[in-house]
Amino acid sequence: MQETKAELRAGILAARRALAAEVRTAEAEALCARLVDLVRPGDTVCAYFPVGSEPGAPTMLDALVSAGAIVLLPVAREDAAGTPLPLLWGEYRKGGLVAAGHGLREPSPPWRPAEAIGAVALVVVPALAVDRSGTRLGRGAGFYDRSLPLADPSARLVAMLRDDEVFDALPGEPHDVPMTHALTPGRGLLALAEPPGMARPT
Template sequence: MIPDHSKDSLRAAVLAARAGLSRDEWEAGDAARASALRAALPEDATVVALYAARPGEPGTAGLLAELLASGYEVLLPKLRPTPDWAALTTPADLVPGWAGIPHPSGPPLGPAALGRADVVVVPCLAVGRDGTRLGTGGGWYDRALGHRRAGAAVWALARAEEVFASVPTLPHDLPVDAVVTEAGFSLCAKG
């Protein structure tokens, strides 16, 4: 694949801005994003696919605990070269996975498990109001999203400063339906 330098420069800028945030700024933003996401969940949603955040990205620890306490089934990635998922039963079940990224210690459920999710929340470095999403560059979520069921919503979790009109994409990059930031929930206007 030919490198996309516009993606690389945007990734570098976002990572630099994130590195400058204080712990208090992260915690306040994480709490506001979690509140916005919970408020936006459809009433009939029972299964949420999410991710366990690493340091330096919008946090999900509190959100994971709240979803579990509220009775949602929570699926998290089992990070391997091919997409896989596992159920999270308690935040204490998280163990370091590939590259130190936390994942559930439970058994893998296979890529088709994503088809159970009503809402799929994906990480990003930047997202466009047009539904374009900039990830870390591995394409894992683009491969995983092929296993979601028709009609399942895909939401990106980002900081408000990481939302643009559009972000650079390649043909294999899949769009998101909405973005959740500390400023709230916004549907994307896909063209």
């Protein structure tokens, strides 16, 4: 029987928390180097600030800026009923982040509208796992589910993960936007399988 999303989330989070500090650091450094290889001076990238046991490290944001990229970070907001809204985006500047909900850090205003994701060619997406068809397992909050449909269809949507978090198959939903790639410390950039009728950027 296939594990449920809740079971998968619990197992992956437990494995991440149990990771030795030196392994976490080495993987973060490898991910940073691989991520920087994906950008060119002048590129605008949607990324995120890793927190807790998430793969990567905040230093990857500085590395992207040093490589000449403009880095946009997500700003999460909910409506009056507590329903997640599509993410807003703020430009990353070292030392310019403030504490936000969900234990995150976000850029100070001004923020760009949710549609700003549609003008970038690379979106780095937090994930707990991804499968060979691009189905992403997130934490279940729903912010990216509402934001990724606004991305350019030709953009690279890259889930940043540990090597063993790429699965053969994961449970998915009809509204899921598939990832085009996975980025792992040991295996690098992995192109994910092309679903029927959908062209994949390379």
